[in-house]
Amino acid sequence: MALFNLLPPLDIASLILFCALWFGYGPAARWIGRGMAINNGLHSVRVLWMRSMLQRDNRIVDAGLIGHVVHSASFFASTSLIAIGALLGVLTGLDRLQPAIDGLSMVAPVSRAFLEIKFLLPMAVLVHGLFKLTWSLRQLNYTVALIGAAPPATDAPRDAMAEAIGGVLSSAIITFNDGIRSYYFAIVGLTWLAGPGWLAGASIWLVALLLHRQLGSEVSRRFRRARALVEAAHGADNRPPQA
Numbered sequence: 001m002a003l004f005n006l007l008p009p010l011d012i013a014s015l016i017l018f019c020a021l022w023f024g025y026g027p028a029a030r031w032i033g034r035g036m037a038i039n040n041g042l043h044s045v046r047v048l049w050m051r052s053m054l055q056r057d058n059r060i061v062d063a064g065l066i067g068h069v070v071h072s073a074s075f076f077a078s079t080s081l082i083a084i085g086a087l088l089g090v091l092t093g094l095d096r097l098q099p100a101i102d103g104l105s106m107v108a109p110v111s112r113a114f115l116e117i118k119f120l121l122p123m124a125v126l127v128h129g130l131f132k133l134t135w136s137l138r139q140l141n142y143t144v145a146l147i148g149a150a151p152p153a154t155d156a157p158r159d160a161m162a163e164a165i166g167g168v169l170s171s172a173i174i175t176f177n178d179g180i181r182s183y184y185f186a187i188v189g190l191t192w193l194a195g196p197g198w199l200a201g202a203s204i205w206l207v208a209l210l211l212h213r214q215l216g217s218e219v220s221r222r223f224r225r226a227r228a229l230v231e232a233a234h235g236a237d238n239r240p241p242q243a
Contacts, residue, residue, distance in 0.1 A: 007114070014196035015121070018203045022125065022185045025207055026178055029214060037214040038223050039177060045227055046173075047166035048234050054150055054158050062147055066169075070140050073176050076183075077133040080126050083186070087123045091116060115193075122189035129182020132175050139172030184210070 007015070034040055053062045094115060146165045188206050192199040214220060 007117070008196075010196040011192075011199075014192070014200040014203075017200050018121075018185075018189065018192075021203045021207050025181070025210065026174075029211060032211070032215075036220075036224070038220050039174070039214060041224065041227050042173070043166065043170045045230060046169050047162050048230060050147075050162035050166040050169070051158060051234065053147060054152070054162060057152070059147060063144070066140060066144055066147065069173070069176070070137065070144075073133050073137045073140060073179070076180060077130060077137065080130040080133060080179075080182070084123060084126050084130070087119055087126070091119055094119070118192045121192060122186040125182050125186040125189055129179045129186070132179035132182065136172050136176035136179055139168060139175060143169045143172055181210070 029037060030040060049062075053059055056062070094112060143165065146168060150161060150165065184206055185203075188199070188202040191202040
């Protein structure tokens, strides 16, 4: 309640909208874009990848592809720590920075406590993203172990095993995507410094941009075509279910 007493009504409304879009985008995008969004369609592709992997005696290529994602998740997790540290540094030197920030703001100067809250928002987003990225790393390690332990296809039920391993990999990548998205929302969170209208407008613009990339962009249409061709090559009767 003390927080709501400190913030003006417009700032409270924009903050609520930001949090709703931040937490709601992932589930909403998976529901709205079921069967159409790039991220949703990748689950079936990963299952087909695991089927192909089970048929190969040499799985160096598969390990290399997983390793690339592991390195990416590690890089972004490390970068998140650096960004969080930078924001902490800004908070400690806020007395010197506040006059410059007030000059850039589109609204009347605010109190130091209010300004701290504005910087704590992108920091909270980055901390949340850091936890997502580290959890993604753990899941990718589980996937690597499953790939390494997978027996030849002739010694195991290929379809069931491919679906199971592909499901673990999809879960890891979905978590990784959530962590990457924290960078976008952290940048949008910084627009609050210019005023509540900027925060609300930037939040809506970001979600519209992300949905366009997943559903209406040129690459999304090309991906759906390529996915259909890949599934057809593996056999129309053996297509894995959508996520």
